[in-house]
Amino acid sequence: MRRFDAEALRPFVHGAGALVTGARGGLSPRRLPQWASGQLDDPYFALMERCANGVGLRFGTTARRVVLRLATTTVEVDGGTAPRPASVAVLVDGERAGLAPLPLGDVVHLTDQYAVRGVDRREPSAVGIDLGDSATDGAVVGLLLPHDCAVELLGLDADGEVSAVPHDDRFRWTHYGSSISHGLEAPSPDLTWPAQVAIQQRWRLRNLAFGGNALLDPFMARVIGDAPADLITLKVGINLVNADAMRYRVLVPALHGFLDTIRERQAKTPLVLLTAVSCPAHERAPGPTVMAGGVAVAARRGIEPDPGALTLEDTRQALQRVYDQRKKDDPRLHLVDGRRLLGPEDVDLLHDGLHPTADGLTLIAGRFTDALHAHGVALVPPTTARGATPEGRDGTGAPSIDSKNRSHYGF
The missing domain is CATH 3.40.50.1110 (SGNH hydrolase)
Known part of the structure; x- marks a missing residue:
């Protein structure tokens, strides 16, 4: 079984604007770069921005089984609905391949003014995902993280090779x-x-x-x-x-x-x-x-x-x-x-x-x-324009992302 720690998962993460160190020492995806989220001091916005909506792991693998280790944090607001367990959606070569339910993770209890009044802490999850024969020839696997809670990635175990996808030419x-x-x-x-x-x-x-x-x-x-x-x-x-x-x-x-x-x-x-x-x-x-x-x-x-x-x-x-x-x-x-x-x-x-x-x-x-x-919207990228990327805030032509790896866009 090959074992990847949280730091080794950086090249696999897509759809995040920042990867910050979480409470357990793992990687916590944020949907905005930190310079942007720092411009709005609003607790409800912070809750929404921490939800891993559209964020996931994407990698090539020959493994038949992988185990994703992660912790989740859900909020419960006074007078609101009770928190529900989250799930990870599994894609193999772009097709839906299943759903991996997660047990309820940490729950932060908030007043109706979003002040913290208590936290119920639980152990991190280790969710096993069986890929079967679909990955034996080197499939591209996507693990779409929960859209309704914060996530801290702690590691990944696999019984086969796992590697970053070198080129992603999707729209x-x-x-x-x-x-x-x-x-x-x-x-x-x-x-x-x-x-x-x-x-x-x-x-x-x-x-x-x-x-x-x-x-x-x-x-x-x-x-x-x-x-x-x-x-x-x-x-x-x-x-x-x-x-x-x-x-x-x-x-x-x-x-x-x-x-x-x-x-x-x-x-x-x-x-x-x-x-x-x-x-x-x-x-x-x-x-x-x-x-x-x-x-x-x-x-x-x-x-x-x-x-x-x-x-x-x-x-x-x-x-x-x-x-x-x-x-x-x-x-x-x-x-x-x-x-x-x-x-x-x-x-x-x-x-x-x-x-x-x-x-x-x-x-x-x-x-x-x-x-x-x-409405005549072009849904196929012009071949002559695909190689051009807009100039980022850092002037390099790359998107600005608070991470060591600057490729974490999209899923």
Whole structure:
């Protein structure tokens, strides 16, 4: 049995923006480089950024069995649902090959203000994964890490050869979005809607969807621009309303600035603006969003009439306005109405009036590429452009990643 410690796993990790040392001395993937996550001191954002959504291990192997050693950390917020055990999705040569359930790991108990009030610690997991004869000729194995908790990688054991995949020429997709794209409702990491699309299309996904936090933060535009991509999609709208974070006056220039930053780094990559999917509570009512009886509703606002407050209809109009202003000078910019993915006729698939059920996530995944095709979005990288990568923040042409290895993008 060959044994790899945590440090030896660095070349296998994909989809992370940073690999930091965890509490047990292992590697803890973060989805953003540390310079970026350090620009927002918000506990809920920190929870979402630590979820290993879209992060995984990818390696070539002749092993019939591997054992992944890892620790997970889940949070339980007062008044919220009880934490559930996570799982690792197994891919062999790009195809789904099974699911490896994990026992419940550490649980951090938080107040409703996200202050820590206690921690239940448990032993790390060692999950055995049988690959059978599928790997005997040297398969490429992917282990997609849990999308709904933090992970610390402690090591990998294998009964055969294991090596880094030397070249990955898959179509590279960077997606930015809200909780709907984060997909905490998905029962496993391969069933968020972006993961379903990436697996079906055999794309290399960088998932930059953070529940509650698609708020056009400037550092996110820099991270997106620094990640080499053949397609960038930005799903914008619902969190701006949920948080009552902007007025129409602010949204339009903020979105222009977000796009400007990305285009300064990747001028020719196809870029798709996706408006919000349907959400009955906020189509014509501004935020903030509150929960009443487990259903998302618009808060009763105790202020004077506020014509600049954003509804979902307003956000769609703002995205249309920005698109119309830029499309002549940016022919690779596209706009897709999110209601093509989940529309008014599909709202029974929103389990709380806001978040899709597992079936709703699958519906979105099934409609996504058709919607892109209908808008003429190029889903095959130009052969002449594939070798060119955008210049990173360090000026080397490589993506900025807080790690000794600069290849941890996509899965």
